[in-house]
Amino acid sequence: MERSFWLQRWASGRIGFHNSEVNSLLQRHHEAVLAGRGRVLVPLCGKSLDLWWLRDQGHEVVGVELAETAVRAFFEEAGVEPRVRSEGALTAWSTEGLTLLQGDFFDLTGRFDAVWDRAALVALPPPLRVRYAQHLRSRVDGTGLLVTFDYPQAERDGPPFAVLDDEVRSLFPGARPLETQEITEAINQRGWGLSHIEERVYALDLSQ
Numbered sequence: 594m595e596r597s598f599w600l601q602r603w604a605s606g607r608i609g610f611h612n613s614e615v616n617s618l619l620q621r622h623h624e625a626v627l628a629g630r631g632r633v634l635v636p637l638c639g640k641s642l643d644l645w646w647l648r649d650q651g652h653e654v655v656g657v658e659l660a661e662t663a664v665r666a667f668f669e670e671a672g673v674e675p676r677v678r679s680e681g682a683l684t685a686w687s688t689e690g691l692t693l694l695q696g697d698f699f700d701l702t703g704r705f706d707a708v709w710d711r712a713a714l715v716a717l718p719p720p721l722r723v724r725y726a727q728h729l730r731s732r733v734d735g736t737g738l739l740v741t742f743d744y745p746q747a748e749r750d751g752p753p754f755a756v757l758d759d760e761v762r763s764l765f766p767g768a769r770p771l772e773t774q775e776i777t778e779a780i781n782q783r784g785w786g787l788s789h790i791e792e793r794v795y796a797l798d799l800s801q
């Protein structure tokens with residue numbers, strides 16, 4: 594998607610992807626896949642509460658988010674005053690154990706021990722997903738948790754896009770499905786009108 598698409602979504606408050614609770618798949622599978630990993634990357638992080646939760650598990654957490662509105666809201670809503678400084682092409686907003694890098698994910702440098710991807714890969718159209726996976730794999734040496742949606746793409750335009758099992762395995766060789774939940778009823782209450790939709794979480798092996 595164009596940068597302007599996301600900036601407009603944040604500017605007009607159309608952020609239906611934002612959850613007011615910590616993601617339950619993260620909480621269920623963290624111990625097996627991410628626990629003990631030092632530096633955890635959260636790409637395309639919005640103002641997700643998962644960031645604070647990961648910090649509280651003892652990780653050094655780094656989120657990357659395009660929209661300054663989201664980064665500002667993340668700290669304001671927590672009542673935290675961040676330190677702000679330039680870091681290459683990005684702007685780093687930091688507090689104890691947690692940094693949000695405001696800017697384009699594709700400008701991210703540095704190395705990470707793990708990744709939590711919820712609503713990041715699925716936010717991107719197909720050609721960008723290849724670029725995203727390549728850049729992610731170049732930055733992370735370790736493990737990851739990835740959440741995807743599986744639904745008939747012809748029934749609805751993304752984002753979020755359907756990212757099916759074959760594509761996940763081609764983008765991330767060794768990806769291992771951990772849990773699949775059927776969420777059709779809950780999603781259709783939000784007016785999506787899909788014949789079926791499943792949410793799936795994968796363990797990623799990004800060791801290099």
Ligand SMILES: C[S@@+](CC[C@H](N)C(=O)[O-])C[C@H]1O[C@@H](n2cnc3c(N)ncnc32)[C@H](O)[C@@H]1O
Pocket residue numbers: 599600610611612636637638639640641657658659660663696697698699711712713716
């Ligand atoms: C669907 S939202 C998901 C946010 C978050 N992961 C969550 O679970 O609430 C996708 C986010 O990615 C951000 N974004 C889109 N393209 C980006 C890019 N190239 N670099 C950094 N952030 C980006 C958008 O501003 C938006 O906040």
